[in-house]
Amino acid sequence: MPKPRTEDVFKCRLVDANDVIIASDIHAERNDSEFTCAMPFISEHVELKIELHVQTTSNENILLSEATILFFECVKFKRCTDCINRSDSHCNWCNNAVMCQTRQSTCKSGLVNSKEFCPQLTDSRGVHYVHAGILTSVLFHGRHLQPPGSGNKYYYTCTMSDLASSKAMIVNNSSITCSVIVPQLSDKQLQNETIKVYYSFNQTRTSVLEDEYENYVTVYNCTMLARDCSHCLALNKSRFDCAWCTETNRCEHRDLTCSTTTCPAPTITDVVPRDGPVTGNTTITINGYDLGSDLSDINIVKVAEIPCIITDDISQLNVTDYGNFETRAPNRIICMTGSSLNETSGTVNISVNGHVSNSDVIFSYQVPIVTDIVPHYGPEAGGTRMTIYGENLGIGNRNVRVYLENKPCLRPEMSPKLPLGNVSPTNFTIICTVDNGYTSNITMVTITIDDVIVVAKEPVSFTFVGDPKLNPLSPKKAFFSGGTKITIEGKQLDNAHNARIELNYGQDLEIGDCTILSERLTTCKVPRAPEFLQDQLLKSENTTVKFSKFVRVVCVVYFDNVHENFEISYYLDPTINDLTGSGRVVEFEADDRRLEISGKMLNNVATLFDIQ
Incomplete structure (x- = not known):
């Protein structure tokens, strides 16, 4: 240490971990090589850095020494583990006094200096x-x-x-x-x-x-856990103290003197679907209350007095959580209808522990009938979308398959697409696509619903005619937004019933509609191009090196299953300038009503006939 000089001033200061000064200009009393600083009041438990400085006559501030110092106050720790872990062994917990205190303090009993012994x-x-x-x-x-x-x-x-x-x-x-x-x-x-x-x-x-x-x-809450008596009795008794109250018709806490052990007859609220073929095999879902505290409680299910076989797949019954319930209480019943000799209707009822539901939900056994198909002809290449008309075609779960002769009719679907729970009278049709490869005309149709044949070899008439023949398609032009009208010529074009243009580029599929006008003429609207193609062209427009002003894309035109590839050159959409009049309103002279419209790229694609 330097020899003492009267002009030197020694000071201490406190700095936190972020070098923020907490206290400064603390006078340091020197005694040879020892210095004493009176510490200020620090209101929190914190570790700080203490620095010793000397200020010379030239006003230099020189750091001589530094060290860390812990400011602690045991009584501020209100928890045993905090007292022991955060005080760096300066404090102990005294159970007797329920307080944290310095190690030098006395504790009558229950001194804790390790967190394992904290209460x-x-x-x-x-x-x-x-x-x-x-x-x-x-x-x-x-x-x-x-x-x-x-x-x-x-x-x-x-x-x-x-x-x-x-x-x-x-x-x-x-x-x-x-x-x-x-x-x-x-x-x-x-x-x-x-x-x-x-x-x-x-x-x-x-x-x-x-x-x-x-x-x-x-x-x-018992009432919220169990929606009916069956679920109330099925609750896990080791967890929940619940019982069914007939007075309130709710699951209540057992202290409320509720002790019903027998549930009322089941109640049916809905059945989906409400109809099916007389051949049976229709899977129906029955919703309601008090359907049994366990699957074994269900005696029998009858649909129009015909037994319905309950599924053995428990996952379909929406059985309640096994942790909260002791038994397999179903939230719904799923069963498969039996067959009926004739068309008939009747209620759906369940017997649970000998109690039979009093249901007014009606299920109807019906016989589907085919009355017509449209169209009655199509190209040999197939692809004709056929509509089958009849009665009771939309029954059951509407899992339909159609066979023309012995070949499947492709992609069958019901129309209209309505929820199975819809009970309003509806005339359904079946739409499917005729396959190719037939060696003769179609004379019969077979339909299955819910994997059971409901219409067997019904006579129909569908004649195969010559395939459409397209004239060579020259490259076409179109705007990116699509809608450009193009004309396709050929022979026997009207032997097909549906024509369209498909643009399949990467993951994008765009479709343009076509109208078959006659045997030789069809008009189509070009589909819009994928946006990323337009972005590519815009980027090339903004570069110093100019590329092509259009993008070529291969499209496919379909006449049912007959198709041809052709090329479309897509150009950027035209822009139209605002009208030149005041407020974009043009005034006309009485003898001159011509309107001039200006813009950019107006004639890249469009002809006089495309402008409206």
């Missing part, structure tokens, strides 16, 4: 179930709990979220009982509420029992 709760998650609004005693286990023995004035309380505290009782050194009452906080069936247990000495100093598991109680 704490053990893991009891997923064990405690509490009904909303019902006072319930909950037993938690713990370690190193302070018993309220003679001379010791320990008090325990339990709290959950923002709810009021409740008094707790120590059973012994390893368990504690909390009496809790929790209102229904949401519309959930179950909700977990974290619980905290506090203990205090003489109701002055309070600390929370350590709980690394974040123990909780599960709040439930």
Whole structure:
């Protein structure tokens, strides 16, 4: 150290971890090579850096030494683990006094200097179930709990979220009982509420029992857990204290003197679908209440007095969660109809434990009939979209297949597409695509619905005619937005019933509609081009090196299954300038009503006939 000089001034300052000055200009008293600084009041538990500086006569500020210093106040730690872990061994926890204190302080009993010996709760998650609004005693286990023995004035309380505290009782050194009452906080069936247990000495100093598991109680409501009597009786009795109340017609807490053990007859609310073929094999879904506390409770299902076989696939029955329910209580019944000798209608009923439903839901057995097909001819190449007309074609689950002669009619679908639950009278048709490869005309049709033949070899008449023959297609021009009209010529074009242009580029498919005008003439509107093609052309327009002003794309024109490739050159869309009049309003002279429209790229594609 330099020899003492009267003109030198020694000072200390405190700096935090971010080099922010906490305190400065603290006078340092020198005694030979030792310096003493009086520390200021620091209001928080923090580790700071203390620096010793000397200020010379030339006003230089020279750092002589530095070290770290911990400012601590044990009493500020309110939890046992905080006291031990965050004080760098300067503090101990005193259970007797429920407080953190310096190591030099005395503790009558219960001195803790390791977090393993802090008073704490053990893991009891997923064990405690509490009904909303019902006072319930909950037993938690713990370690190193302070018993309220003679001379010791320990008090325990339990709290959950923002709810009021409740008094707790120590059973012994390893368990504690909390009496809790929790209102229904949401519309959930179950909700977990974290619980905290506090203990205090003489109701002055309070600390929370350590709980690394974040123990909780599960709040439930019988009414929300079980929608009917069957589900109420199926609830897990080790978790839920519920019973069915006939007075309120609800599942209630058992303390409300509800003890029904027999449920009422099942109630059917809906059946989907409401009709099917007389051949049976239609899978129907029955929705309702009190369908049984277990699948074994169901005696029989009858549809128009004909037995319906319940599926053995439990996953289809929407069986309730096995954790909350002891038995397999179904939320719906799915069964397969039997066959009927004739068309008939009748109610759908279920027998559960001998109690039969009193249903007014009607199911109809019907016979599908084919009356006509349209069109009656098409090209030999196939591809004709055929519409089959008839009666009762939309019955069952509408899983339809069509066979023309012995070949499948492709992509069959019902029209209109209505939900299976729709019960309003509707005339359905079946639409499918005629395949190619036939060696003779089509004279019969077979239809299956729900994998059962419902129309067998019904006589029809479909004649194969010559395929359309297209004249060579020269390259065409179009705007990126599409809509440009092109003309296609050929022979026998009207032997097809549907014509279109497809542009299939990468993942994009665009379709342009065509109109078959006659045997020799068809007009089509070019489909719009994919946007990324337009972006590519715009980028080339904005570069110094000019590329082509259009993009060539190969398209396909279809006449049913007959198709030809041709090329379309896509140009950027034209732009039209605003009208030149004031406010874009043009005034005309009485003898001159010509309007001039100007823009860019107007005649790249369009002809006089394209402008409207």
